Amino acid sequence: MTATPAGTTGTTETTGATDFTSDELMEVNAARALADATTCFVGIGLPSTAANLARATVNPGLVLIYESGTIGSKPTRLPLSIGDGELAETADAVVPVPEMFNYWLQGGRIDVGFLGAAQVDRYANINTTVVDRGPDKPEGRLPGAGGAPEIASNCGKVLMVLRHSTRNFVERLDFVTTLGHGGGPGDRKRLGMPGAGPTAVITDLGILRPDPSTAELVLTEVHPDVTVERVRAATGWELTVADTVGTTEPPTPHELAALRALKAAGKPGKETR
Amino acid sequence: MADIRSLQDAVADLVHDGDTVAMEGFTHLIPYAAAHEVIRQGITDLTLVRMTPDVIYDQLIGAGLVRKLVFSWGGNPGVGSLHRFRDAVENGWPRPLELDEHSHAGMANRYVAGASKLPFAVLRGYRGSDIPTRTDTVSTVVCPFTGEELAAVAALNPDVTVIHAQQADRAGNVQMWGLTGVQKEAALAADRVLVTVEEVVEELAPRPGGIVLPTWVIDAVSVVPGGAHPSYATGYSTRDNAFYQAWDPIARDREAFLKWIEENVRDNVRNSEGALTR
Numbered sequence: 001m002t003a004t005p006a007g008t009t010g011t012t013e014t015t016g017a018t019d020f021t022s023d024e025l026m027e028v029n030a031a032r033a034l035a036d037a038t039t040c041f042v043g044i045g046l047p048s049t050a051a052n053l054a055r056a057t058v059n060p061g062l063v064l065i066y067e068s069g070t071i072g073s074k075p076t077r078l079p080l081s082i083g084d085g086e087l088a089e090t091a092d093a094v095v096p097v098p099e100m101f102n103y104w105l106q107g108g109r110i111d112v113g114f115l116g117a118a119q120v121d122r123y124a125n126i127n128t129t130v131v132d133r134g135p136d137k138p139e140g141r142l143p144g145a146g147g148a149p150e151i152a153s154n155c156g157k158v159l160m161v162l163r164h165s166t167r168n169f170v171e172r173l174d175f176v177t178t179l180g181h182g183g184g185p186g187d188r189k190r191l192g193m194p195g196a197g198p199t200a201v202i203t204d205l206g207i208l209r210p211d212p213s214t215a216e217l218v219l220t221e222v223h224p225d226v227t228v229e230r231v232r233a234a235t236g237w238e239l240t241v242a243d244t245v246g247t248t249e250p251p252t253p254h255e256l257a258a259l260r261a262l263k264a265a266g267k268p269g270k271e272t273r
Numbered sequence: 274m275a276d277i278r279s280l281q282d283a284v285a286d287l288v289h290d291g292d293t294v295a296m297e298g299f300t301h302l303i304p305y306a307a308a309h310e311v312i313r314q315g316i317t318d319l320t321l322v323r324m325t326p327d328v329i330y331d332q333l334i335g336a337g338l339v340r341k342l343v344f345s346w347g348g349n350p351g352v353g354s355l356h357r358f359r360d361a362v363e364n365g366w367p368r369p370l371e372l373d374e375h376s377h378a379g380m381a382n383r384y385v386a387g388a389s390k391l392p393f394a395v396l397r398g399y400r401g402s403d404i405p406t407r408t409d410t411v412s413t414v415v416c417p418f419t420g421e422e423l424a425a426v427a428a429l430n431p432d433v434t435v436i437h438a439q440q441a442d443r444a445g446n447v448q449m450w451g452l453t454g455v456q457k458e459a460a461l462a463a464d465r466v467l468v469t470v471e472e473v474v475e476e477l478a479p480r481p482g483g484i485v486l487p488t489w490v491i492d493a494v495s496v497v498p499g500g501a502h503p504s505y506a507t508g509y510s511t512r513d514n515a516f517y518q519a520w521d522p523i524a525r526d527r528e529a530f531l532k533w534i535e536e537n538v539r540d541n542v543r544n545s546e547g548a549l550t551r
Contacts, residue, residue: 069299081300145345
């Protein structure tokens with residue numbers, strides 16, 4: 001793989017909307033990544049935004065599955081938690097949590113797992129447990145694993161969405177909470193993990209995908225007006241860049257309107273009924 | 274058989290210093306009022322068990338009542354950190370907090386083993402994760418039929434499980450519906466069970482997806498309308514997302530937290546059998 005100079009590749013799409021944020025670019029591209037999925041196990045936060053936007057745009061029939069036990073949730077607003085009432089009220093089925101993890105997830109019924117992460121390394125391994133803050137300082141505490149280790153193991157494939165910075169994209173994880181591709185090709189198979197693992201990491205700067213031969217994340221697309229150099233600078237390891245780096249299509253007015261409508265409806269406030 | 278009792282008496286009888294206590298409810302039906310009664314009574318040196326510690330355990334940890342936490346995801350859902358949990362883990366304030374940490378799948382199966390009265394459960398989990406390096410309750414077992422190596426997780430059998438449900442009848446049978454999480458397993462895994470309910474009804478009408486716990490697996494039922502707030506009870510209330518967001522700055526600051534607990538829990542004798550002020 002050779003580096004591609006910034007600004008020399010990709011096509012410029014001019015029919016899209018022109019006024020959008022880098023977060024919106026990330027969210028729209030994350031939703032697009034679900035275009036072919038049938039079922040998606042949805043993490044809270046950015047993955048939930050992406051999955052709900054996919055239902056509103058590229059994949060209206062997408063079955064959203066939340067670890068609280070809801071299958072086929074159809075919320076009209078972005079949930080704050082994975083257990084908001086609307087997720088259950090609009091679901092095709094609500095199942096107890098042990099059943100969700102054993103029969104549905106471990107049972108291999110779910111196509112795509114969509115995860116966020118605090119730290120990710122070049123093999124798309126994830127840390128959400130603790131961060132080293134240097135000598136003489138206590139470890140910084142993160143929330144922990146939640147459903148991620150088994151989601152990443154058992155879903156057909158895994159998509160990840162997180163903001164791009166050297167704080168999040170690190171040379172070495174302080175703790176491996178959730179295995180992506182381990183130390184390289186073959187590690188998942190050796191460990192007996194049924195799913196294909198991470199196939200794309202969507203950020204506010206572009207999209208990384210594992211190289212089929214090395215399993216290492218490679219920059220394959222940048223968002224409009226983002227340079228490869230900027231992505232390199234925001235990555236904590238020496239980033240490998242695809243021979244040809246594409247440019248993602250800007251959000252369409254329809255995508256942006258749908259995203260903003262979901263977010264506006266999701267503005268938290270005290271609910272009463 | 275469950276006696277229908279005041280929350281104050283039920284907590285005093287069933288929850289003791291040094292107990293292992295599970296207060297379950299996956300986002301929905303979290304038994305906040307019972308936790309607040311534990312704080313008022315100062316029941317301490319607890320080992321707390323919950324998949325998602327949530328704000329309910331942030332409060333108990335910050336109040337200095339907790340020695341050890343058994344859990345799988347310790348955040349304020351959709352908001353950020355549990356600051357009292359972090360302060361205890363990172364700085365030992367107000368006391369050090371020992372952790373036994375798992376994945377959700379592992380915790381759910383630990384309750385299943387507990388309810389089944391088996392010593393452990395098996396799952397295809399923790400593969401490639403560093404989690405097993407930090408807990409002695411995950412190991413491996415080889416399938417005697419296929420030779421596959423699987424994760425083994427130790428059973429959870431709390432001294433007491435506390436849950437909130439929508440309804441009980443006068444005999445103390447309990448029904449909950451909506452997201453029912455791991456409450457059935459947590460209740461059947463425990464030695465003692467306390468259920469707070471929104472109301473007592475003459476007859477429990479069957480609900481789609483509803484779970485009924487018969488009175489003879491429950492020790493006490495306490496009627497606490499709104500007892501899950503700021504969590505919620507489907508059919509009675511909705512999740513108070515604004516409270517979860519407002520909790521962040523309160524919990525971030527030790528003084529603000531202590532003041533909040535003093536004003537809203539300890540001094541709130543009026544509410545010792547009811548919901549927090551809404």
